[in-house]
Amino acid sequence: MGTQGRAPGQRLGVASVVLLVLGGAVSCTGGVGGYLFTPTRVVVSDSMKPTYTTGGSIVVNMLAPGVERGDVVLFDSSVWGERGLFLERVVAVGGDRIAYQRGDRTLTLNGKPLEEPYVLDGDPVAGSPFAFDVTVPEGRLFLLGDARGNSADSRYRFEKTEGGTAPVSAVKGTVIGTGHPLVVGFRTAVFAGAAVLAAGAVSGFAALRLRRRAGAAAAAAAAAAQQPAYAGQVPPPGA
Incomplete structure (x- = not known):
């Protein structure tokens, strides 16, 4: 069909539908993806102070593919006989040897002093109830809070689990910053989708106006065709 058979605003109308569908899909992908895969949570304790506070x-x-030393993780505390999700830092992974001797000012990891600039008051051994020397089993993690004097972490779980550790399978996710590519990607999708939706709405409005104008013009033309050419004038002789 040629352009003569196309209704006024038809192209804009089709573009509007396409943009609205596309914008909705992109926005939903960003919103749902962000909600499911990079959710925001509220910190409920000071065990990770000063890094994260109540x-x-x-x-x-x-969607974290794995867990590494230094990661802050949210995990299911039922593996320690507790309820809810706990927030702790991974200080040792499977195969690592983590130890503390009375009088030491730091923990040792694989025989070397462990530097932990993130701990509260610069005291990584605060609150340690006793000396320990743990070789972390494969597939498990030794977890400590940054506020060592206020964290019921792996140091207090020796009676519950192997070396006070928690299984990697209990980890629900790792804490990331707002600048992480996943976060940026999902949030960008939401805003981009909203922009496309807006463009679709504008296109739809423009298409509607074109159709109304075309309809008004057609109605006016039809009305003019039904009246004599001399309507409103003195009729010619013999009329």
Whole structure:
């Protein structure tokens, strides 16, 4: 069909539908993806102070492919006989040897002093109830809070699990910053989708106006065709 058979605003109308569908899909992908895979959680204790404090917000990457030393993780505390999700830092992974001797000012990891600039008051051994020397089993993690004097972490779980550790399978996600590619990607998708939706709405409005104008013009033309050419004038002789 040629352009003569196309209704006014038809192209804009089709573009509007396409943009609205596309924008909705992109926005939903970003919103749902962000909600499911990079959710925001509220910190409920000061065990990770000063890094994270009670009432603060964190973003959790539920798609993390693995866990590494130094990661802050959200995990299921039922493996320690507790309820809910706990927030702790991974200080040793499977195969590592983590130890503390009375009088030491730091923990040792694989025989070397462990530097932990993130701990509260610069005291990584605060609150340690006793000396320990643990070789972490494969597939498990030794977890400590940054506020060592206020964290019921692996140091207090020796009676519950192997060396006070927690299984990697209990980890629900790792804490990431708002600048992480996943977070940026999902949030960008939401805003980009909203922009496309807006463009679709504008296109739809423009198409509607074109159709209304074309309809008004057609109605006016039809009305003019039904009246004599001399309507409103003195009729010619013999009329």
